[in-house]
Amino acid sequence: MRVEFLVEADxxxxxxxxxxxxxxxxxxxxxxxxxxxxxxxxxxNNRIGRIIRVGRVEILHEFVLDRFPYSIVYRILANRIVIVxxxxxxxxxxxxxxxxxxxxxxxxxxxAA
Numbered sequence: 001m002r003v004e005f006l007v008e009a010d011x012x013x014x015x016x017x018x019x020x021x022x023x024x025x026x027x028x029x030x031x032x033x034x035x036x037x038x039x040x041x042x043x044x045n046n047r048i049g050r051i052i053r054v055g056r057v058e059i060l061h062e063f064v065l066d067r068f069p070y071s072i073v074y075r076i077l078a079n080r081i082v083i084v085x086x087x088x089x090x091x092x093x094x095x096x097x098x099x100x101x102x103x104x105x106x107x108x109x110x111x112a113a
Contacts, residue, residue: 001046003039005083006099009073012086016070031068035086038063038072046076054100060084075100 005013013035021028042048042063049061052073063072073085073096085096 001043002080003043003083004080006085008096008099009083009085016068016086016088020068031070034065034067035070035072038065039081039083042072042074042081046074046081049074054097058100060100062087064089 013032017028017031019028020031042061047061049063049072052060052062054060058075060073060075063074065071069089071085071087071089072083073087075082075084084099087096
């Protein structure tokens with residue numbers, strides 16, 4: 001199974017890392033490392049996160065990071081896991097829902113090795 005980030009989720013990851021680095025150099029790298037570790041855990045057990053229902057049939061999962069106030073919201077597809085959002089826990093709840101409701105969501109940014 002492989003992991004892909006929606007374009008918006010990738011942007012959220014980079015922006016958050018940049019903000020952390022601006023406040024305290026090096027913390028952005030720590031943030032990215034924690035997200036990578038979370039993604040590895042998700043790959044090992046893709047149902048590790050709590051279930052989130054969107055609409056009648058769409059099921060997503062949310063994995064909460066340990067060190068940072070962020071969650072990884074993801075969906076499980078047949079041959080891949082798609083990261084829908086790297087969501088700050090104090091941001092407007094469910095702001096990312098339109099990303100999964102759109103039929104032509106932009107999947108395709110693979111997790112960099």
